[in-house]
Amino acid sequence: MAEMVNVAVDAMGGDNAPGEIVKGAVEAVNEDRRVKVFLVGREPVIREELKKYTYPAEQLEIVHAEEVIDTGEPPVMAIRRKKDSSIVKAMYMVKEGQCDALVSAGSTGAVLVGGQVIVGRIKGVERPPLAPIIPNAEGVSLLLDCGANVDARPSQLLQFAKMGSVYMESVLGVKNPRVGLVNIGVEEEKGNALTRETYPLLQSCPEINFIGNVEARDIPAGVADVLVCEAFAGNIVLKMLEGVSDVLIKKIKGGMMSSLRSKIGALLVKPALKKTLKGFSTEEYGGAPLLGLNGLVVKTHGSSKAIEIRHSILQCIAFKEQNINEKIKEQIVLED
Amino acid sequence: MAEMVNVAVDAMGGDNAPGEIVKGAVEAVNEDRRVKVFLVGREPVIREELKKYTYPAEQLEIVHAEEVIDTGEPPVMAIRRKKDSSIVKAMYMVKEGQCDALVSAGSTGAVLVGGQVIVGRIKGVERPPLAPIIPNAEGVSLLLDCGANVDARPSQLLQFAKMGSVYMESVLGVKNPRVGLVNIGVEEEKGNALTRETYPLLQSCPEINFIGNVEARDIPAGVADVLVCEAFAGNIVLKMLEGVSDVLIKKIKGGMMSSLRSKIGALLVKPALKKTLKGFSTEEYGGAPLLGLNGLVVKTHGSSKAIEIRHSILQCIAFKEQNINEKIKEQIVLED
Numbered sequence: 009m010a011e012m013v014n015v016a017v018d019a020m021g022g023d024n025a026p027g028e029i030v031k032g033a034v035e036a037v038n039e040d041r042r043v044k045v046f047l048v049g050r051e052p053v054i055r056e057e058l059k060k061y062t063y064p065a066e067q068l069e070i071v072h073a074e075e076v077i078d079t080g081e082p083p084v085m086a087i088r089r090k091k092d093s094s095i096v097k098a099m100y101m102v103k104e105g106q107c108d109a110l111v112s113a114g115s116t117g118a119v120l121v122g123g124q125v126i127v128g129r130i131k132g133v134e135r136p137p138l139a140p141i142i143p144n145a146e147g148v149s150l151l152l153d154c155g156a157n158v159d160a161r162p163s164q165l166l167q168f169a170k171m172g173s174v175y176m177e178s179v180l181g182v183k184n185p186r187v188g189l190v191n192i193g194v195e196e197e198k199g200n201a202l203t204r205e206t207y208p209l210l211q212s213c214p215e216i217n218f219i220g221n222v223e224a225r226d227i228p229a230g231v232a233d234v235l236v237c238e239a240f241a242g243n244i245v246l247k248m249l250e251g252v253s254d255v256l257i258k259k260i261k262g263g264m265m266s267s268l269r270s271k272i273g274a275l276l277v278k279p280a281l282k283k284t285l286k287g288f289s290t291e292e293y294g295g296a297p298l299l300g301l302n303g304l305v306v307k308t309h310g311s312s313k314a315i316e317i318r319h320s321i322l323q324c325i326a327f328k329e330q331n332i333n334e335k336i337k338e339q340i341v342l343e344d
Numbered sequence: 345m346a347e348m349v350n351v352a353v354d355a356m357g358g359d360n361a362p363g364e365i366v367k368g369a370v371e372a373v374n375e376d377r378r379v380k381v382f383l384v385g386r387e388p389v390i391r392e393e394l395k396k397y398t399y400p401a402e403q404l405e406i407v408h409a410e411e412v413i414d415t416g417e418p419p420v421m422a423i424r425r426k427k428d429s430s431i432v433k434a435m436y437m438v439k440e441g442q443c444d445a446l447v448s449a450g451s452t453g454a455v456l457v458g459g460q461v462i463v464g465r466i467k468g469v470e471r472p473p474l475a476p477i478i479p480n481a482e483g484v485s486l487l488l489d490c491g492a493n494v495d496a497r498p499s500q501l502l503q504f505a506k507m508g509s510v511y512m513e514s515v516l517g518v519k520n521p522r523v524g525l526v527n528i529g530v531e532e533e534k535g536n537a538l539t540r541e542t543y544p545l546l547q548s549c550p551e552i553n554f555i556g557n558v559e560a561r562d563i564p565a566g567v568a569d570v571l572v573c574e575a576f577a578g579n580i581v582l583k584m585l586e587g588v589s590d591v592l593i594k595k596i597k598g599g600m601m602s603s604l605r606s607k608i609g610a611l612l613v614k615p616a617l618k619k620t621l622k623g624f625s626t627e628e629y630g631g632a633p634l635l636g637l638n639g640l641v642v643k644t645h646g647s648s649k650a651i652e653i654r655h656s657i658l659q660c661i662a663f664k665e666q667n668i669n670e671k672i673k674e675q676i677v678l679e680d
Binding site: 223 | 481575586611623
């Protein structure tokens with residue numbers, strides 16, 4: 009039998025903690041025998057939540073942490089001071105090898121800082137990108153970087169492309185993933201200084217399948233599997249995707265309720281529509297990995313429900329079994 | 345009676361030229377007595393199109409131009425060489441005061457270059473921003489800059505904020521328009537070097553109603569009337585809005601066709617839905633003005649149909665009657 013995949017889960021992070029976090033962890037261990045979850049947080053409340061469910065006891069363990077880092081706290085300070093917080097404790101479990109991965113719906117800043125400061129970067133990785141999986145018309149793409157550090161260098165974007173390709177191929181099973189550079193035109197000379205300098209680096213890299221510049225217009229259609237950009241642009245892509253979807257779905261629902269005729273129609277289309285929209289929700293695909301660290305750190309939405317936590321935990325299995333970090337190391341070493 | 349508003353329309357520009365362009369021009373003059381349209385392009389084909397309609401002859405004139413600038417041509421070269429093209433001729437009609445404004449669905453590059461080189465900037469304007477009107481949940485916002493020149497300076501973003509506020513207030517009738525700086529977080533210190541330097545400039549400008557940073561997530565909800573950013577970010581906002589809407593609407597339509605039950609429902613919701621979606625289409629609001637020039641230059645979508653051309657022409661009336669350029673001059677002079 010293969011080794012267990014040990015995942016530390018921040019039971020206190022996110023708007024729906026600990027209820028939905030604990031529920032997602034229970035669902036994950038009930039679904040897959042290969043994973044063991046360590047629920048990190050206040051033991052009494054976690055224990056109380058766990059009473060609601062049945063699950064294989066050997067796959068679920070509570071690790072007590074007294075403190076909680078709030079989303080409003082300055083992350084560097086919080087990571088330094090709150091040594092007994094669920095995020096910091098979970099980070100150390102990865103750093104010390106007790107866990108392979110960590111899942112948190114808590115403070116994005118604290119997860120990004122903790123990942124770099126406590127878990128640490130793989131040697132040679134310049135900047136670990138936060139890489140959410142985003143839905144498109146055909147399936148999903150990996151968008152990196154969406155982290156907190158803007159103004160990246162071309163060499164960093166090249167590393168994003170390599171790490172993203174490894175993740176997409178090994179974890180999501182996309183063969184020879186198409187890498188696109190997010191830009192404001194398709195021609196090589198289009199864009200800003202960063203994209204113009206990055207283009208030739210991506211083009212001459214034999215380890216990736218570079219398809220050229222990708223305009224934001226074509227991102228939702230799914231023209232690329234790995235979308236490379238610096239964090240300011242990545243954040244706008246991600247947030248526009250979420251914002252436009254939300255508003256449009258609300259508008260459509262409102263439109264359907266505008267007359268008796270449309271109300272009756274709405275009842276009839278509802279099941280089909282629900283299925284369609286589910287496939288286009290960012291919450292269906294688990295969290296965003298922070299790549300290039302000595303272990304896997306997965307950040308899920310602050311509003312995560314059990315389903316996203318479950319997906320995020322199960323994502324960690326492929327990450328370990330496919331030796332993603334070994335593959336990333338090989339790619340990064342190739343540079344030197 | 346007030347003076348006529350003279351608008352030069354590039355009859356040869358865009359995917360649907362000259363048919364839809366001519367149709368839009370006819371609709372505009374039939375709708376409003378205050379506007380006179382000069383259809384610039386190949387006279388025989390324009391004349392042929394005009395035969396299909398009735399309209400007040402004194403409000404529509406053909407100006408022959410032999411050449412056409414294709415969207416694929418390098419813009420600087422095209423503007424310089426094709427002196428007898430519809431775009432260049434129309435630009436000169438604005439420069440020489442024969443027309444107050446110009447509307448083109450042709451090459452974006454040629455319109456941007458021609459606007460700056462031929463029509464010319466208002467004294468003091470550092471960079472003329474391309475400012476599309478984008479739909480949101482509550483109405484519309486003006487997004488600037490979406491032009492071709494990236495890597496703007498903070499002082500340019502301040503000018504965008506002022507010009508955008510004048511346009512939004514005078515042309516679209518939004519009192520004291522809320523100005524937001526597009527950023528990756530709401531706190532003042534968030535973002536890249538450009539946004540951090542721009543924030544205090546906007547905050548200390550008494551002529552605008554600055555509401556702070558706006559995350560892309562909140563743009564579709566309509567939290568600001570004027571959205572200020574440099575062109576790379578602006579392009580991503582605009583193109584994601586269009587791309588996500590397109591894919592989502594296609595998915596929803598596909599979902600509705602997936603079963604007999606949903607097909608019947610679709611028939612019932614169709615009219616209400618059509619109305620809702622119309623309000624969220626970028627094509628409903630006319631073209632994007634290129635602000636800060638000695639005249640108004642309006643760029644419409646390459647795929648423009650008559651409705652967008654009509655709206656764009658009618659937009660020019662308010663632009664002239666409200667003395668937008670005088671107001672912009674006042675704002676820019678205030679700086680010195």
